[in-house]
Amino acid sequence: VLSLALLERTGDDELKQAAKRVSAKIAGAVPPPLRHALDANALHAWGFAAPSASAVDLALVRRAIRDEEKLDLSYRDEAGRNTKRIIRPVALIYYAETANIVAWCELRQAIRNFRSDRIEDCRLAGLWFKGEGDRLRQVWVDGWEINESAASA
Known part of the structure; x- marks a missing residue:
């Protein structure tokens, strides 16, 4: 509950x-x-609600993850630069302030996180990555282990 x-x-x-x-x-x-x-509402999840990401429908992102369909993004990085990306979404992380899409970025050829509040436009690309989702999620998880090893060294 x-x-x-x-x-x-x-x-x-x-x-x-x-x-x-x-x-x-x-x-x-x-x-x-x-x-x-x-x-009686005895349990509460206190705090503010995250603002809706106006340019991205997170339900569409979840369907793309489930169906292994690529997304076409217009994305603004933290410096404010706009780029076009084709991504293979593999996970969606909800934080208090925003949601992040974890994806294989075809531009960078690596796993990247895309903050939903920096997405200017998000559409289904009509391209698929069938059968790759589990492997890409493992690449993402393996990256955690590399980062944990470096932090403890």
Whole structure:
């Protein structure tokens, strides 16, 4: 229930609606005393909600990850430079202030993180990377281990 409440903070309308549906199903399935506790809002996910990323539909990103379809982005880096990117999205990370798309960037030929609040435009590219998603997620995870090894040295 607390995890579902945290989804309210993502700024992602589709996830918010899904969380409400699941919460209603949970409330309908639990015994009356527990249902009363849920109705009393005894658990809270406090803090501000992330602003919605106006140029990117995160539901579209989640579908692209699931279907292994490339995305065509217009992206503004931290210095404000605009670039066009074709990416292979493999994960979506929700932070309090924004969501990040983890993807293989065809321009940089490496795993990169793309902040949703820096995306100017995002469209399905109509190109696929079928069967590569698991391998690319492993490349991403392997990068964590390299960074952890360097930090402990």
